[in-house]
Amino acid sequence: MLFKPISQNFNDFVIDRDKERCINCEVCVRQCSYEAHFWDDARQCVNHDNTKCVGCHRCEALCPTGCLTIKKNPADFRDNALWTPTYMKYLYKQGDTGGILLSGMGSPSAKPIYWDNLQLDASQVTNPSIDPLREPMELRTYLGSKPDKVEIEQTPDGPKLKTKIGPQIKLEYPMMFSAMSFGSINFNLHKAMAMAATELGIVYNTGEGGLHPTLYKYGANTIVQVASGRFGVHKDYLNAGAAIEIKVGQGAKPGIGGHLPGEKIDEEVSKTRMVPVGSDAISPAPHHDIYSIEDLLQLIYALKEATEYRVPVSVKIAAVHNAAAIASGIVRAGADIVVIDGFRGGTGAAPTMIRDNVGIPVELALAQVDNRLRDEGIRNWASLVVAGGTRCSADVIKAIALGADAVYIATAALVAVGCTLCGRCYTGKCPWGIATNEARLKKRQNPEIAAKRLTNLVKAWGHEIQEMLGGMGLNSIESLRGNRDKLRGIGLNEVELDILGVKHAGR
């Protein structure tokens, strides 16, 4: 109490308890997994320790009298444009620990968000807008390789498609739940994603944690992931899903592997991941059998062989400087879907410096990949999916206008089920029962409630997308795909406009 290391003195938040309203019911004590609230025996009342508060707002949300407010700590350092409090606290912490700084969730850094500098077009007079409440509005999307040309043959039963179309994923909305592994998030949420995806007619992604045996029944709405650690990968797993995704990179930490701490590996995670209970599950940064596009090609076709060419194979990379060339190679290696994950993408844990300083905004990578594939005449060989920090339906529709076929959402989905981006996922003590496998915490996510909230989220975005499409005079999402004429930049310089391939507003 009297002496604490300097790193613990400058806490980020303060707990404001309205004593007039506090009834000492201890709900906050029971809900705080960081023990910031406690029963003070000496004072015979509930008390708190500001230094332990991570700003998750769980206590505030559940306080039955609304007597709690979590506030930013008003105490601050002397103004200094270079040595901001963030960097000073990093230094205090590293002075304490000598270790790498670790962060949960995507980068909060103040780098440009290009979605906010793009405006959508709207129809007026000559090409009237469409009322989605009265006219059909098509959001259905198919992901997978499309043929160069389509041949039709006449049969006694009428015209039929002669060209054989490769395996596709059918989506009723141009959105999917992004890869979040069983282990990094718990079974309740995996089940909720599976239930919601099934209800919505979309897919969710297992991440690299394997697929729990009880979730195989949702296979038609599941993308099974093969990452460098190969956790939980076996023939039945590969054949369980609607598609297979090879994860090469992740937007939040390009070039970095994964590390699920042993504390998060309980019996069920162990069975599903095929690793011993309590042992750390480390995915190496590289796949140790992929050192070239040819190696990637071999893995893609090994997976296609294993699944008898029934499901599309996707390859996910982080958005990096030469993403366009990499994506071209991936498509030529036989991938049916290319996923580009921008640096805003979330994660359970990433080295803070990597998270905030490596990778590029997904908007720029997407525009460049779409351009390159078009220039090479191979855009139809694969579908493009973007991920990383999609916050709303407008971001989705802008991504599609910029060239994406569909969008992965993850952080938005977690926020819909309660996440407050407190960024302590790596501690395994997530107070909202999301990034935790602790028995008493994980049950805070009731799959029925979570599935309903996820379903509501996607349906709400679907309605908004239909409204926006109608406003643009379009009646299908297909008509918008890669239609950059429906976008205009605001406050962007010529280089940025050139990379994005859009005109400035007013032109």
Next chain:
Amino acid sequence: MRRVYPNKDFCIGCHICELACLTAHSESKDLIIAVREEQASGLRPCKAVYEKGPVCVSLSCRHCENPSCVTACISGALYKDEETGRTMYDERQCVGCWSCLMACPFGAIRRNQAKGKIIKCDLCEGRDKPACVEACPNAALSYEDR
């Protein structure tokens, strides 16, 4: 008949059901007044959350088909309402012998030591849904006919 069913898999041990019960049975219908003032004069929640490690469950009267508590009650304070199927309790008649408490196989009847009588769930008579079910933040309590 419809009963309150707890689900231990999703009970988060917040005890908000107890506070909701307390408020619903208070005169003021105000949580702060109920806790600070009415508790002092003997108001108690009809349900209790039991916890052991990560397992917790919110328990209240099961309103059994053939309730042992009714058989055990020496004063006629507990009786079965034939119309609604609920096990009812008339506090005025209770003599605080605790026979019902001993007989209940669920431990769902509790002592109200302030009053020297028992306390048990009445399914919030007059409400569509018991207050505890409405207040549970994780839908760990359901009010249904099984």
